[in-house]
Amino acid sequence: MNKMIDSHIHLDHYSDEEIELILTSLDEGYCEKLISVSYDLKSCxxxxxxxxxxxxVMSAFGFHPEQELPSEHTIKELFSWMEKNKDRMVAIGEVGLPYYFRTENKSTIKHEAYIELLDAFLKLASQWDKPVILHAVYDDAPIVCDLLEKHYIQNAHFHWFKGDNVTIERMIRNGYYISITPDVLYEQEIQELVKKYPLEQLMVETDGPWPFEGIFTGKMTEPKMIHESISVIAELKKEEITKIYKTIYGNTKNFYRI
Incomplete structure (x- = not known):
């Protein structure tokens, strides 16, 4: 069995018992590292x-955009804490724009305020030379690309990405990475994305504890599910599975400098 890395998981969102179960089964699942992203300061x-x-466990610090914006005081507190602990984080994340939250709350969401917050995070990423982990899908993705280009950031990881072909081509040209979740087993949109995106810019993730369907229905999301994802990626790319493992593993280690 080949090694892999879960490039995006919310480990802190699991119970203590579930965390222990996940960590003790990593060797059995040939998972070397977990990139655990944060939701807010408490999560960080x-x-x-x-x-x-x-x-x-490798930690990333940030503020998940699919929620109410924090107060100015809370943002300052988060940024101050991140600066004090920047040497302990592998990346800034999860950060981005609130596509789903905005869709559900069209009349109350101030999109510009979320863009300003993301811009501030990206400024820190540039100053601290940290990779950035992004939540940016559909109409939000081009906006995020604009901001990345503004700050000359190339080390960008779009997790669970969904978007149009023009944006996909732009992301590929800019050298941005995406990560594939276990829904590649049953979601045609994700399967088509895998076919289009270069293997050299792919990673894999669980986004746990987010639950999945198909053969994963009713199961706790855990890193070993990634092996099923890699098997499907190999089929879609029409490549030997050993090459898929080796390339994706190398992509992740190089991107996160681990």
């Missing part, structure tokens, strides 16, 4: 504790 602090305790 828990991820840092997990990373300090477990060598397999």
């Amino acid at each position: 602090k828990r991820n840092l504790k997990l990373a300090n305790k477990h060598v397999e």
